[in-house]
Amino acid sequence: MAEGLVTRHDDGALCTLTLNRPDKLNSINNAMFVALDRHVRAIASAGAEIGCVVLRGAGRCFSAGHDLGDIATGEAQDFGFESRVIERLANLPQAVITAIHGHCYTGALELALAGDIILVSESARIADTHAKWALTPVWGMSQRLPRRVGFAKAREMMFTAKSYTGAEAAAMGLANACFADDRFADEVAAFANSILANSAFSIAGYKALMAETDAMPMTMALAHEVHNTKGVGPDMHERIARFSSRKA
Structure with a gap:
């Protein structure tokens, strides 16, 4: 098969x-x-x-x-x-x-x-x-x-x-x-x-930005990143809280 x-x-x-x-x-x-x-x-x-x-x-x-x-x-x-x-x-x-x-x-x-x-x-x-x-x-x-x-x-x-x-x-x-x-x-x-160990949200965001800006001039690519970033992931607060609890 x-x-x-x-x-x-x-x-x-x-x-x-x-x-x-x-x-x-x-x-x-x-x-x-x-x-x-x-x-x-x-x-x-x-x-x-x-x-x-x-x-x-x-x-x-x-x-x-x-x-x-x-x-x-x-x-x-x-x-x-x-x-x-x-x-x-x-x-x-x-x-x-x-x-x-x-x-x-x-x-x-x-x-x-x-x-x-x-x-x-x-x-x-x-x-x-x-x-x-x-x-x-x-x-x-x-x-x-x-x-x-x-x-x-x-x-x-x-x-x-x-x-x-x-x-x-x-x-x-x-x-x-x-x-x-x-x-x-x-x-x-x-x-x-x-x-x-890292955020799947961030990795997907990186991959999307790199694919979307491939072959763009730097100035255009930088502007694209600013306007098309995925921003904050759903696991951000949990990850920061875990880090802060380890420091306490």
């Missing part, structure tokens, strides 16, 4: 989505996007019940990328739909963490770049191999990768199809942090919990 290609597990306000095609190294196909879309839409409507989303892969890796076998056999694709699913994931009001271990190639990297935060293990191997297969991107690589690492490094990745280690990904700013393999799951959980 398509639904089982992406699984969901909630632990309190933490939602973990797992690409679940381990026998195919979680290679991405249209059916996986259909399953992912259902979960993303449900999370978007969950409101404050979910404060952070972790996207990961089952088995040996995050994902080997778009299923080349399916492409070769003419699998039905809807690139517009698939691109919109990634956009919906990126635009969730909740913080989104992409947790990468093992392979993360090409289409998988395009999916990973939807994360607000990217965390990698030392075993991670990350590459954009579109040029290796005479392909061009349709899931956002040409836009999200340069915004993450800068145009010079993005061109290097795109033009050489070189694979980068987890440590190299962190050094270039592609990943926020790189962790040892044996600590990776615990470190991802700790990072997610550090986000969950």
Whole structure:
């Protein structure tokens, strides 16, 4: 069933989505996007019940990328739909963490770049191999990768199809942090919990403001922030009261 290609597990306000095609190294196909879309839409409507989303892969890796076998056999694709699913994931009001271990190639990297935060293990191997297969991107690589690492490094990745280690990904700013393999799951959980300790209202407000002002000149963006800020969240008084009680 398509639904089982992406699984969901909630632990309190933490939602973990797992690409679940381990026998195919979680290679991405249209059916996986259909399953992912259902979960993303449900999370978007969950409101404050979910404060952070972790996207990961089952088995040996995050994902080997778009299923080349399916492409070769003419699998039905809807690139517009698939691109919109990634956009919906990126635009969730909740913080989104992409947790990468093992392979993360090409289409998988395009999916990973939807994360607000990217965390990698030392075993991670990350590459954009579109040029290796005479392909061009349709899931956002040409836009999200340069915004993450800068145009010079993005061109290097795109033009050489070189694979980068987890440590190299962190050094270039592609990943926020790189962790040892044996600590990776615990470190991802700790990072997610550090986000969950803060106000989901504020995080959603940050994401909205950054999305709305992307590519605006600074003066316009500053004015937009003043006039479009979400202001005070419903949990402000409770949070200040807790802080004040600890000081007393």
